[in-house]
Amino acid sequence: MIDLKVVREDPDRVRASQRARGEDESVVDRLVAADETRRAAEVSYGALRNEQKELGKRIGPLQGALKEATVDERSTVQADVDALMGTAADLADRVKAAEATRDGADVETQLLLGQLSNLIDPAAPVGGEADFTVLEHVGTPRDFAAEGFTSRDHVDLGEILGAIDIERGAKVSGSRFYYLTGVGALLELALINHAVALATGNGFIPMIPPALVNPPAMEGTGFLGQAAENVYRLEADDMYLVGTAEVPLAAYHSEEILDAASLPRRYVGWSPSYRREAGSGGRDTRGIWRVHWFDKVEMFSYCNPADAVNEHARLLGFEREFLDSLELPYRVIDVASGDLGASAARKFDIEAWIPSYGDYREVTSTSNCTEFQARRLRVRMRDADGVRPLATLNGTLVAITRIIVALLENHQQADGSVHVPVALRPYLGGRELLTPL
């Protein structure tokens, strides 16, 4: 969630952000009103409660006096006690009413605040999905016709190499499932090792987090809002399957106050990612480009908000380094405001060239969530100025299935074999070529 003070003091900024996202602006006005009500209710409740406590302090001693009282005094003291108790009982009713009002206003405020997405970074391009800015192109897509052969897509290559078994995936689990077999399985392990080595070499702490989390963790990361329909929920246990290691990595320090001097804290997590793909209808149904489950290595940073923009650039840098090492052609885009997730203030995607689509398609994504997630998950930092929310950022190092698609299709040879990028060879026993069975 965003800072309520910003809503109160600079509602125009919040409206502008909502507008840029194409989201409801009216929430802002309702929230400002609810906050005002809430603060007034807080004051009334506080005053009444204070009165009640002052009164309560006098009851104990008076009851003591009643015990000490002589027979003559008893009726007078008893009358005092009764009077006081009467007042107190009356006050108790008013306190209870004021408390209910306060709580109601509080709930309303939190509810509205929870509906607001993160404030957009003014540097992000404004517009919808198609309005991204291309920051850079790296590498050149191959021209297979010029090379004298017709390229195969990853489904055909996967079958020839014995790397991907889609039919049996469907038999066992349904559509959008697959088995990685033989060199396909080895390729995943190689990619994971390569990615984790790159990250740990740059100071990230490797993590293998739980892929099943409780509601606060899932809510806190912001995935139960507009993205809720894509999250798997286990009804019997009230648990969620994570769509990314971002969830358990973000919740890792929830409810904690970290020493500002210990920041940035960088983690790299390897986990399965489960996605219902509701609403993606008939898109990308062939092959393993869009699946219900894949493994992924994800970077996650906790940092000082003042450093967040630089940290974002660093994460993007590591993603580029990884793609470079795989010898893949790609472009970097600055995602437009209307296409950002609720938690992100700004997002950069890397899109690799995918020959079978004849287009650049998303293989990694890095988001600067500023203090939005940290506020929801109550992750804070302490420095000389006190305690306040820190910034969280995430970025994909490797989403296995999409990178396998990119590798097979971009590095294929006329005979169906696939060139292995030099950087990956140490993790594949030195193999330079994947060859058809």
Next chain:
RNA sequence: GGAGGCGUCGCCUAGUCCGGUCGAUGGCGCCCGCCUGCUAAGCGGGUUGGGGUCUCAAAACCCCUCGCGAGUUCAAAUCUCGCCGCCUCCGCCA
């Protein structure tokens, strides 16, 4: 799944039986000051987090916070109920 124990302001801890004097004791750590040739020791003070009032700001003040939630009561760390977590033992098991 069954039985028992436990959860207090960074860590440890007192308090919970018998509700008000606990708006939470003491120790450790940390911070400030005094003392000291320096260091140590000693002495004095401070040290949870959140919301709000008033302020340019600070200070001051008010409310909430004893795992979480609900209840009883004039009043809850303390009594009642539910939930969560941790530990021990038993059962089952990769």
